[in-house]
Amino acid sequence: MKNRIKITLLLLFAIIVGITSCNKEPGDGGLATIHGKVFGYNTNNFGIVTDSGYLAEAKVYLAYSNHTWVDQDTKTSYTGEYAFPFLHTGDYKVWVINKCDTCPSQQTAHIINVTINNQRGTVEVADLINIY
Numbered sequence: 001m002k003n004r005i006k007i008t009l010l011l012l013f014a015i016i017v018g019i020t021s022c023n024k025e026p027g028d029g030g031l032a033t034i035h036g037k038v039f040g041y042n043t044n045n046f047g048i049v050t051d052s053g054y055l056a057e058a059k060v061y062l063a064y065s066n067h068t069w070v071d072q073d074t075k076t077s078y079t080g081e082y083a084f085p086f087l088h089t090g091d092y093k094v095w096v097i098n099k100c101d102t103c104p105s106q107q108t109a110h111i112i113n114v115t116i117n118n119q120r121g122t123v124e125v126a127d128l129i130n131i132y
Helices: 002-020
Strands: 028-043 049-054 059-064 072-075 081-087 090-099 107-116 122-124 128-131
Touching: 028 090, 028 107, 072 081, 081 090, 090 128, 107 122, 107 128
Parallel strands: 028 122, 028 128
Antiparallel strands: 028 049, 028 081, 059 072, 059 090, 090 107
């Protein structure tokens, strides 16, 4: 009888330790959100801004932790807003691709590093700048 109680207590302790020590990696499946807007500049061949405003249908990318690849992407709404919901706490990168006449491949990225500290929090990102 004493052995059965000891085994039960050890199993219960192992379950409690396993549940409380479980750290989630950055990524989807959580309750936090990253959101923001994309502000765009249209430039002519001389680099002069001819139009600007919040962009609809702009593609926004998200990478988890130190990834250099795309883990998620979305498009902005008609107001230029985007959101990446259901994330765990941790570090992320949010970016848009810009045209750049003097860059290799004629493009560059505007990247913003984001940290989610609150499991149920919402992090508002500064405007991403898109040059098109």
